[in-house]
Amino acid sequence: MIDSHAHLNDPAFTDDLEQVILQASEAGVDEIINVGYDLESSSYGIELAERFDRLWAVVGLHPHDAKTWTSQTEDALRKMVKHPKVLAIGETGLDFHYDNSPRNDQREVFRQQLALAREVDLPAVIHSRDAAQETLEIIKEYSDVPCLLHCYSGSFEMAEEYIKLGCYFSFGGPITFKNANRLRNVVARMPLERVLIETDCPYLTPHPHRGKRNEPAYLLYTAEKLAEISGHTLEEIARITEENTRKFFRLVKED
Numbered sequence: 001m002i003d004s005h006a007h008l009n010d011p012a013f014t015d016d017l018e019q020v021i022l023q024a025s026e027a028g029v030d031e032i033i034n035v036g037y038d039l040e041s042s043s044y045g046i047e048l049a050e051r052f053d054r055l056w057a058v059v060g061l062h063p064h065d066a067k068t069w070t071s072q073t074e075d076a077l078r079k080m081v082k083h084p085k086v087l088a089i090g091e092t093g094l095d096f097h098y099d100n101s102p103r104n105d106q107r108e109v110f111r112q113q114l115a116l117a118r119e120v121d122l123p124a125v126i127h128s129r130d131a132a133q134e135t136l137e138i139i140k141e142y143s144d145v146p147c148l149l150h151c152y153s154g155s156f157e158m159a160e161e162y163i164k165l166g167c168y169f170s171f172g173g174p175i176t177f178k179n180a181n182r183l184r185n186v187v188a189r190m191p192l193e194r195v196l197i198e199t200d201c202p203y204l205t206p207h208p209h210r211g212k213r214n215e216p217a218y219l220l221y222t223a224e225k226l227a228e229i230s231g232h233t234l235e236e237i238a239r240i241t242e243e244n245t246r247k248f249f250r251l252v253k254e255d
């Protein structure tokens with residue numbers, strides 16, 4: 001399996017990184033895509049990808065930090081995307097739930113990063129919270145950039161609009177939460193060929209470890225729940241989501 005959205009570049013993993021990667025491998029999670037949220041985490045993600053064969057990096061500025069964007073941010077990202085282990089731009093998008101940055105900054109920086117993705121021909125990893133309609137409108141302006149809606153939590157009707165634009169979706173720990181029937185009903189209707197799985201670790205720890213730090217090994221719980229919801233075996237889900245991840249990120253299997 002591939003954890004399509006992790007943050008081993010987060011300080012939460014400083015002390016036991018190698019152990020966490022080993023545990024992931026023992027749980028069948030052989031490859032991990034670490035997603036940046038600011039310049040520091042993005043460049044550290046690249047460093048990790050250089051150190052470990054089966055780690056990959058996505059680089060970008062989270063909507064929470066959109067207000068910190070300057071031309072230097074763009075220049076730095078432009079350098080990072082040239083690295084052969086950088087697979088995409090992200091996470092970028094809109095977060096109107098926390099509004100940690102002014103919405104106009106979020107919109108502007110989202111467009112800048114999609115423009116960069118278009119220019120360098122990379123896909124984009126999208127964070128969208130309480131902003132589904134506007135995220136859709138902005139993605140439409142860059143319809144040639146393949147987009148992945150990370151930790152999708154919107155309605156199925158909205159998902160259908162994203163599907164028309166060719167978007168992919170990833171699901172994580174929340175599909176295992178006890179009170180998540182609405183989300184599971186959405187997942188059950190999703191076309192499986194557009195679905196990836198992720199942990200978003202150290203956040204969104206799946207049941208039954210909720211409350212603890214999340215890590216890539218726990219991807220297994222999400223895979224098992226997706227198998228149950230979709231009526232597939234765990235092996236089928238592991239294979240299908242891995243293929244989808246490789247297709248979206250243009251990640252070729254090496255051995």
Ligand code: NI
Binds near residue numbers: 005035
């Ligand atoms: Ni994330």
